[in-house]
Amino acid sequence: QLQLVESGGGLVQPGGSLRLSCTASGFTLDYYHMGWFRQAPGKDREGVAYITGTDGNTYYPDSVKGRFTTSRDNAKNTVYLQMNSLKPEDTGTYYCAADVDSAGLVTGPGEYDYWGQGTQVTVSS
Numbered sequence: 001q002l003q004l005v006e007s008g009g010g011l012v013q014p015g016g017s018l019r020l021s022c023t024a025s026g027f028t029l030d031y032y033h034m035g036w037f038r039q040a041p042g043k044d045r046e047g048v049a050y051i052t053g054t055d056g057n058t059y060y061p062d063s064v065k066g067r068f069t070t071s072r073d074n075a076k077n078t079v080y081l082q083m084n085s086l087k088p089e090d091t092g093t094y095y096c097a098a099d100v101d102s103a104g105l106v107t108g109p110g111e112y113d114y115w116g117q118g119t120q121v122t123v124s125s
Contacts, residue, residue, distance in 0.1 A: 002026040002114045006096050009119030012086055016123070020081040022096030022116055029053065030074040033099040036081045037109055038121070040092035045109045048094075049081055052105050059105065064090075086123045093118040 008020040022034070036049040049070035050059045058070055069082045079096060097112035099105075106112075 002098070002100075004096050004098060004114055004116035006094065006116040006119040009094060009121045011122045011124065013125050014087060014123055016086050017082070017084045018086065018121060020083070020094055020096075020119060020121075022079045022081075024077045024079075024098065027098070027100070028074075029077055029079065029098060030072065033102060033105050034070075034072065034079045035097045035099065035107070035109075035112055036068075036070060036079075036094060037097060037112075038090075038092040038094045040089075043092075045095075047107050047109065050105055050107060051079065057105070059107070083121070086121075088123050091121060091123050094121050095119075 003025045006022050032053040034051050037045050037047050039045040048064050049068050051070045067085045072079045095118045096116045098114045100113045
């Protein structure tokens with residue numbers, strides 16, 4: 001059984017930082033591309049970070065580029081999302097997801113096969 005579990009969300013002031021973790025069970029995540037997505041009330045789910053399962057290349061949209069960094073620790077079967085210089089518009093539920101059947105990296109949430117339960121991130125003063 002494949003499972004992803006996120007942790008590390010919480011309340012932080014604007015300009016602050018959070019580090020999210022996503023731990024996989026039932027599969028070895030180093031073989032697969034991993035994505036981080038967020039969803040705010042009234043908005044579509046959007047990708048904020050991606051990391052490939054083969055060479056560790058990363059991709060970020062302009063909205064978070066320079067502020068967010070994703071990395072992986074294969075020995076711990078865990079992917080991380082380091083978020084710095086957080087803004088109120090970063091508020092939302094953050095999910096990690098695994099793409100188990102694409103050879104190349106894809107960015108659409110519909111391409112990802114397994115999802116964590118989500119962790120809430122709130123940026124507010």
